[in-house]
Amino acid sequence: MIEFNKYYNHFNVLSSALIIISLLLLMFKGLNFGIDFKGGTLIELRSNDTKINVSSLRDKFSQMNLGDVSVKKFGSDNDFLIKFENKDDKKNIIEEIKVNLDKSFGNNYDFRRVENVGPKVSAELLKSGVIAISLSLAIMLIYIWVRFEWQFSLGAILALFHDVIVTLGVFSLFSLEINLSIIAAVLTIVGYSMNDTVVIFDRVRENLRKYSDIKIFELTNISINETLSRTIITSATTLLALLAIYFFGGEILKGFSLAMILGVVFGTYSSIYIANTVLVRLRVSQKTVLREDDSK
Amino acid sequence: MLYFSKLRIVFITIFSLLFVLIASSNLFKFDDSFFDKKINLGLDLQGGSYLLLEIDNEPVIEQKLQNLTTTIRNFFKDKDIRINNIKIDKQNIFFKVSDENKQKVIEIFEDENSEINPYYPRFKSHQLEIEDTGLNIKINFSRQGLINLKTSSQDQAIEIVRRRVDEVGTNEPNILKRGNNRILVELPGLDDPMRVKSLLGKTANLTFRFVTQNEEDRFGVEKLEYEDGSEEAVVSKRIIISGENLLDAQPKMDTQNNQTIVSFTLDRVGAKRFGKATSTGIGKQLAIVLDGKIISAPVVRDTIASGAGQISGGFTFQSATDLALLLRSGALPAPLEIIEERTVGPDLGQDSINAGMIALSIGFLFVIIFMFVKYRFFGLITNVTLIINLFILLGVLTLFEATLTLPGIAGIILTVGMAVDANVLIFERIKEELKGEKNNILAFDGGYTKSRTAIIDANITTLLAAVILFFMGSGPVKGFAVTLGVGIFTTLFSVYFIARLFTSLYVTKNKNSEKLI
Numbered sequence: 155m156i157e158f159n160k161y162y163n164h165f166n167v168l169s170s171a172l173i174i175i176s177l178l179l180l181m182f183k184g185l186n187f188g189i190d191f192k193g194g195t196l197i198e199l200r201s202n203d204t205k206i207n208v209s210s211l212r213d214k215f216s217q218m219n220l221g222d223v224s225v226k227k228f229g230s231d232n233d234f235l236i237k238f239e240n241k242d243d244k245k246n247i248i249e250e251i252k253v254n255l256d257k258s259f260g261n262n263y264d265f266r267r268v269e270n271v272g273p274k275v276s277a278e279l280l281k282s283g284v285i286a287i288s289l290s291l292a293i294m295l296i297y298i299w300v301r302f303e304w305q306f307s308l309g310a311i312l313a314l315f316h317d318v319i320v321t322l323g324v325f326s327l328f329s330l331e332i333n334l335s336i337i338a339a340v341l342t343i344v345g346y347s348m349n350d351t352v353v354i355f356d357r358v359r360e361n362l363r364k365y366s367d368i369k370i371f372e373l374t375n376i377s378i379n380e381t382l383s384r385t386i387i388t389s390a391t392t393l394l395a396l397l398a399i400y401f402f403g404g405e406i407l408k409g410f411s412l413a414m415i416l417g418v419v420f421g422t423y424s425s426i427y428i429a430n431t432v433l434v435r436l437r438v439s440q441k442t443v444l445r446e447d448d449s450k
Numbered sequence: 451m452l453y454f455s456k457l458r459i460v461f462i463t464i465f466s467l468l469f470v471l472i473a474s475s476n477l478f479k480f481d482d483s484f485f486d487k488k489i490n491l492g493l494d495l496q497g498g499s500y501l502l503l504e505i506d507n508e509p510v511i512e513q514k515l516q517n518l519t520t521t522i523r524n525f526f527k528d529k530d531i532r533i534n535n536i537k538i539d540k541q542n543i544f545f546k547v548s549d550e551n552k553q554k555v556i557e558i559f560e561d562e563n564s565e566i567n568p569y570y571p572r573f574k575s576h577q578l579e580i581e582d583t584g585l586n587i588k589i590n591f592s593r594q595g596l597i598n599l600k601t602s603s604q605d606q607a608i609e610i611v612r613r614r615v616d617e618v619g620t621n622e623p624n625i626l627k628r629g630n631n632r633i634l635v636e637l638p639g640l641d642d643p644m645r646v647k648s649l650l651g652k653t654a655n656l657t658f659r660f661v662t663q664n665e666e667d668r669f670g671v672e673k674l675e676y677e678d679g680s681e682e683a684v685v686s687k688r689i690i691i692s693g694e695n696l697l698d699a700q701p702k703m704d705t706q707n708n709q710t711i712v713s714f715t716l717d718r719v720g721a722k723r724f725g726k727a728t729s730t731g732i733g734k735q736l737a738i739v740l741d742g743k744i745i746s747a748p749v750v751r752d753t754i755a756s757g758a759g760q761i762s763g764g765f766t767f768q769s770a771t772d773l774a775l776l777l778r779s780g781a782l783p784a785p786l787e788i789i790e791e792r793t794v795g796p797d798l799g800q801d802s803i804n805a806g807m808i809a810l811s812i813g814f815l816f817v818i819i820f821m822f823v824k825y826r827f828f829g830l831i832t833n834v835t836l837i838i839n840l841f842i843l844l845g846v847l848t849l850f851e852a853t854l855t856l857p858g859i860a861g862i863i864l865t866v867g868m869a870v871d872a873n874v875l876i877f878e879r880i881k882e883e884l885k886g887e888k889n890n891i892l893a894f895d896g897g898y899t900k901s902r903t904a905i906i907d908a909n910i911t912t913l914l915a916a917v918i919l920f921f922m923g924s925g926p927v928k929g930f931a932v933t934l935g936v937g938i939f940t941t942l943f944s945v946y947f948i949a950r951l952f953t954s955l956y957v958t959k960n961k962n963s964e965k966l967i
Contacts (some may be wrong), residue, residue, distance in 0.1 A: 245651065279924070343913050349911045404809075
């Protein structure tokens, strides 16, 4: 049996530090919102001419007076991702760019993907993203509240907050782009982290009913160990699936799968080291679950 | 938990086979229409354009208020009530009326059978609101009045949009209302939406009006630019004929001077008015105005009584075709603005499908190997179940003709990763049970029973997340919610019916063996 409970305090300090650092990052560095949430234009360009490269594209785009244009390689050497804000909300901007690029590069490129999100739509998308995440947290809170005692609910929610905030913190630290699919990933993380926590909690509750003489400090450790191989196997298969998406699923799914990978890692960690320590700190005992049984 | 009746086994087998069969209809063609269903590919996988249009209702409101001022003036004139200083300011109509008539005017507006202010009994609201500000009377659209106005302009606009898109002839466009002032246009297979965009961006308000030198025209005049921006001309506000009078418009080649033109035919009313105007206006310039710009202003040489005419204006064949199309499909009630556009080229779509399939195969392989190494025989059971699960999932998606997107494929891969969870929970529990229980059957039974609450709780949390995502997410992300959500149900089915059936058959056969798992 691994003595997870020996490190409860250490990891609580670490988690608190991670959360504080993440919050500071989110406050002062902020998130790198993609055009979905900031508005603007995105062009994925594929060239079949070696003359077209990041610097020549940057040159051409800077001559077009589009403001701040970002040009980056996108996966392979002849794919590029061009993004700009389209501040004046110009119409027909794509056609203008095409005409301009045709002049210098002829027909040796094509636009594989074009996205243009107006300021109104991006504001709405951001709002509904925030609502979706808040709503999912609230619903999880209620669900756990209904199924378990409030101490469990609090533990699960703290674990969820930890996972969401630290994942976003990593995205802020490395300036990774936040777009619609990241919101989907965060929601799935919420579901996954909850799933993981619930399985351990279910065992904790069962053991609480079974043993009246074991303190919660020991009991959580027993429960974590009993469910440990399941925790490892499920995390492993989920991570294997996600790694397959990350490495083979194409550029578009990279951010999504990365967020999910982070979420699964943090989710597994927090189920053990946050959710359970909350139970310990709130001195959950057999009485807590028996009272719940009586009231039912 | 381990007992299966014969009937149940038959039912499970038939049910699974049915979905495998439905799933396979994506690969083969079935004559039967029930089986001939396919998963729709989202725009991100098959390539295509997604356009979100917003109707700018402000000009419509202005126009309605403008018309209303005339109506109000005439209406009260008949009732011998003098309306003074009528003016429009910020979507409000203001006018003055003598103190003794004030109450009467307000009563007329607030009467449920009011002729001038329609009442909607369903919403308990009038179209217009009236308020006595002390200085004057203020009239503006009520909340319900505005909603009605918006819905009706949306209804008209979606009809025109549909006609225009249909004329371009893309395959199976999807045109839907969004809210009460937006229209969503999905154009599968279209990788260059430029033409559609330029067609939808035009209101196509066509009028024929005389060019006038006389600034004192009875109907008022306005200065309009030519379309090429070269010159300006003063044009009367009197409309001879408008787009509504057109029966047909077609691009043509004028053989005399080798020019592309748009020829049109007018309805009866239009033909009559056009004939009258051309007979009285010989020698005058008749401006053809489209969306506030003059296309051309030919000099009237003859009376045209046939109701047929032509527009020339230095068109290319393409621009003549587009103009004819716009004229045939009619004018939009209000300008449309494209507020969101997402276009994916067909080759990127195909690349995404390939990448998704490779990721799915590899993820699947990883999981299968892992499970086999970890659980041997029971790993095999899990793996066979996983394969059937995947077919059932595809079968359900096919049955409902769901739309598969790239994030949707990611959802399937994730389902593969998470689907083993339930089996793992069960197997681990059985292992624990076997520590204290020597009877295999009882231990397996206990494993299934005791793991059930955890499995259900765990799946419900993921399902809740998927449901929220489905309702809050848009476009491709919705596809992820669908596969993730449906995946949970098919997983539970395959774990509790298929995997349990296999396990039960194996355990009853080897009930006395040691170390089964």
